[in-house]
Amino acid sequence: MTGEQVVAAYHDLYQVERSFRMTKSDHAARPIFHRLRDSIEAHLTIVFAALAVSREAQARTGLSINKIVKTLRPLRTATITLSGRQIQVPPRIPDEARRLLDALNGGH
Numbered sequence: 001m002t003g004e005q006v007v008a009a010y011h012d013l014y015q016v017e018r019s020f021r022m023t024k025s026d027h028a029a030r031p032i033f034h035r036l037r038d039s040i041e042a043h044l045t046i047v048f049a050a051l052a053v054s055r056e057a058q059a060r061t062g063l064s065i066n067k068i069v070k071t072l073r074p075l076r077t078a079t080i081t082l083s084g085r086q087i088q089v090p091p092r093i094p095d096e097a098r099r100l101l102d103a104l105n106g107g108h
Contacts, residue, residue, distance in 0.1 A: 060103050060106065061100055063100070068104075075091040075097060
């Protein structure tokens with residue numbers, strides 16, 4: 001292996017380790033003990049999908065997934081039932097959250 005290949009391999013290893021740290025901390029992932037192969041594969045698929053979405057969100061915004069979650073978590077839509085009618089009340093979106101949502105949406 002050349003020196004450049006060693007550095008590239010180390011960088012790849014760092015990215016994998018960083019991803020697992022992100023999965024464990026920011027996604028609050030905990031060990032789940034599945035016994036059936038289908039359950040294990042389904043769990044891994046969900047974890048890796050969440051990781052892929054997180055990495056894309058970080059790439060689009062330049063923010064950590066922790067910051068993204070903290071900014072967007074307070075946004076809630078309320079459903080109010082009044083005299084048998086349901087009314088949807090959208091959240092008020094602060095400027096910081098609006099910029100974040102625009103970045104996640106690719107500016108559309």
